[in-house]
Amino acid sequence: MxxxxxxxxxxxxxxxxxxxxxxxxxxxxxxxxxxxxxxxxxxxxxxxxxxxxxxxxxxxxxxxxxxxxxxxxxxxxxxxxxxxxxxxxxxxxxxxxxxxxxxxxxxxxxxxxxxxxxxxxxxxxxxxxxxxxxxxxxxxxxxxxxxxxxxxxxxxxxxxxxxxxxxxxxxxxxxxxxxxxxxxxxxxxxxxxxxxxxxxxxxxxxxxxxxxxxxxxxxxxxxxxxxxxxxxxxxxxxxxxLNINSEIDKKTVVFRHIDLLLQEIDEEFAVRYLRKQLAYYVAGLKNSKQAKLRIFSATKISEVKEILNELDFG
Ligand SMILES: Cc1cc2nc3c(=O)[nH]c(=O)nc-3n(C[C@H](O)[C@H](O)[C@H](O)COP(=O)(O)O)c2cc1C
CATH class of the missing domain: 3.20.20.70 (Aldolase class I)
Known part of the structure; x- marks a missing residue:
């Protein structure tokens, strides 16, 4: 376009x-x-x-x-x-x-x-x-x-x-x-x-x-x-x-989103609030089903990040 x-x-x-x-x-x-x-x-x-x-x-x-x-x-x-x-x-x-x-x-x-x-x-x-x-x-x-x-x-x-x-x-x-x-x-x-x-x-x-x-x-x-x-x-x-030549990969974007959200809401709420968005982010990746289940039962952001780190975002 x-x-x-x-x-x-x-x-x-x-x-x-x-x-x-x-x-x-x-x-x-x-x-x-x-x-x-x-x-x-x-x-x-x-x-x-x-x-x-x-x-x-x-x-x-x-x-x-x-x-x-x-x-x-x-x-x-x-x-x-x-x-x-x-x-x-x-x-x-x-x-x-x-x-x-x-x-x-x-x-x-x-x-x-x-x-x-x-x-x-x-x-x-x-x-x-x-x-x-x-x-x-x-x-x-x-x-x-x-x-x-x-x-x-x-x-x-x-x-x-x-x-x-x-x-x-x-x-x-x-x-x-x-x-x-x-x-x-x-x-x-x-x-x-x-x-x-x-x-x-x-x-x-x-x-x-x-x-x-x-x-x-x-x-x-x-x-x-x-x-x-x-x-x-x-x-x-x-x-x-937009053909913007960016070096940023998807995982960096996902982590950036999480960090921006944490500037506004407390961790406990953020972990629950992020679930539906993370389900979109991981959809289609290898092992995404298991990752989603684990994300949905996580209680800390560090756990969520650990699960995301195990995924291959391509
Ligand atoms: C979860 C979700 C929430 C939406 N919320 C709104 C909304 O608040 N206002 C609106 O005009 N459209 C809303 N839409 C419609 C989208 O803005 C868009 O028109 C629709 O998803 C079609 O575009 P897409 O096929 O590229 O997803 C929503 C769609 C989804 C999937």
Whole structure:
């Protein structure tokens, strides 16, 4: 893919390879790891606008940023335009330049509340949310799926509506809500949205290698790519796609991530918190099953590191 900077409203990015919002994963430490390997813009995991309104501390904890974030970006979910706008205007989001609105989350708890991917079936409300949030002065972007059901392709109309409402960038995850995270990515849908749009369009879905990235850009004509699970398996995917000649190996990246996390949370919590991320890191390696089981019963970081040291990261 061609690496280039993008204009998102008044902002200019370093490049067009972004890290997706990933609930339970894209905390400050992981985002920093990805930025160090070249990520252009990184997003917090989705944060509840209502949670902020009701002063939920767990919600607030998701908003920490690192000094490396040149364009801090938060993802917000909700369905009430007023609450979404006041979240954008709140002190909590003061340090963020970009507020991305989640119009893709498939989980029933969110969908049944009329939030996330449910907005794909409520275009008037989706448009209203964006036009209200734009009034806050934040750069508003939208991340959407193709539709709720297969073949529905509501995203084409939604993309036009949110652009007209003032959104500065659209990310399209080329799968529908019913697909969750498997199934083919609909390249044609992303291509159509890109052809209709005046604002940048970022393609997302199924990029696990540099070749996947080239293919996604070639098939869609999108302005950039957002990495999700590919980055969870190996954040070095950023430097590979960006052609950054790095001497760093995967084990060093994994240890760097652990050390960054330990600067924020105590060891006992970190050992448990890291399990799901380490499961991604070791997936596919020789003896990874046994290593995963041992990691899941470890109680100290030194034990975790010892187990990781026994693995061949290639
Ligand atoms: C564990 C997990 C958590 C996710 N959390 C979010 C989220 O908070 N906000 C969001 O817009 N998408 C979320 N997604 C969707 C991803 O951002 C991305 O759109 C999706 O994984 C497709 O990209 P991929 O095929 O490259 O993984 C999540 C996906 C996964 C697997």
């Amino acid at each position: 061609e690496i280039k900077s993008l204009k998102i409203g008044r902002l200019t990015t370093d490049n067009n390879l972004f890290l997706a919002p990933l609930a339970g994963f894209t905390d400050r430490a992981f985002r920093q790891v990805c930025i160090e390997l070249g990520a252009g813009v990184t997003f917090t995991e989705m944060v509840s606008a209502k949670g902020l309104k009701y002063n939920n501390q767990a919600t607030r904890d998701l908003l920490k940023i690192s000094t490396l974030e040149k364009i801090p970006a938060v993802q917000l979910f909700g369905s009430d335009p007023e609450i979404m706008r006041s979240a954008c205007e709140s002190y909590d989001l003061e340090k963020f330049d970009i507020v991305d609105i989640n119009m893709g989350c498939p989980v029933p708890k969110v969908f049944n509340n009329g939030e996330g991917s449910a907005l794909l079936n409520n275009l008037d409300l989706a448009e209203k949310i964006v036009s209200e949030c734009v009034k806050s002065g934040k750069i508003i972007t939208v991340k959407m799926r193709s539709g709720v059901e297969k073949g529905q392709n509501t995203a084409i109309e939604l993309a036009k509506r949110v652009e007209d409402a003032g959104a500065s960038l659209i990310t399209v995850h080329g799968r529908c809500r019913d697909d969750y995270y498997s199934g083919e990515v609909d390249y044609n849908l992303i291509k159509t949205i890109k052809q209709n749009a005046k604002i940048p369009v970022i393609a997302n879905g199924g990029v696990f290698t540099k070749k996947d990235a080239d293919n996604l850009i070639e098939k869609t004509g999108a302005d950039g790519i957002m990495l999700a699970r590919g980055a969870l398996f190996n954040p070095l995917l950023f430097s590979k796609i």
